[in-house]
Amino acid sequence: xxxxxxxxxxxxxxxxxxxxxxxxxxxxxxxxxxxxxxxxxxxxxxxxxxxxxxxxxxxxxxxxxxxxxxxxxxxxxxxxxxxxxxxxxxxxxxxxxxxxxxxxxxxxxxxxxxxxxxxxxxxxxxxxx
Numbered sequence: 001x002x003x004x005x006x007x008x009x010x011x012x013x014x015x016x017x018x019x020x021x022x023x024x025x026x027x028x029x030x031x032x033x034x035x036x037x038x039x040x041x042x043x044x045x046x047x048x049x050x051x052x053x054x055x056x057x058x059x060x061x062x063x064x065x066x067x068x069x070x071x072x073x074x075x076x077x078x079x080x081x082x083x084x085x086x087x088x089x090x091x092x093x094x095x096x097x098x099x100x101x102x103x104x105x106x107x108x109x110x111x112x113x114x115x116x117x118x119x120x121x122x123x124x125x126x127x128x129x
Contacts, residue, residue, distance in 0.1 A: 005117055012113055013061045016077075020057040029054050040087070053080055064117065074114045081107045 023029040029050045037046030056076050063073040085104045093100040115122070 016057040020054040
């Protein structure tokens, strides 16, 4: 972690590790694979796909820590987050809590945070930042 976004990196590492590791130990990944992904058309690969998603989040956390393969793991994760928006969260609206439930705002924030890590000066080049 070599840039001025270290606090953001730490927050993302914690979020993706806790989200992934919890699901590995509380049967959440198995439930997501079998009870959701398989039911919406991914059978018979719903369970392996659910595990791949969570393992990719662990890989992202490691990449955020080591700065290795960061663009690859970031774009895989962004793809997964966008898929989650369209498959699950969009029909719930924008808000995660408050004005709604289970909406897209947290995924949107994660995507923007990941893009900020990978392209920290992107908006400065456009005169925005």
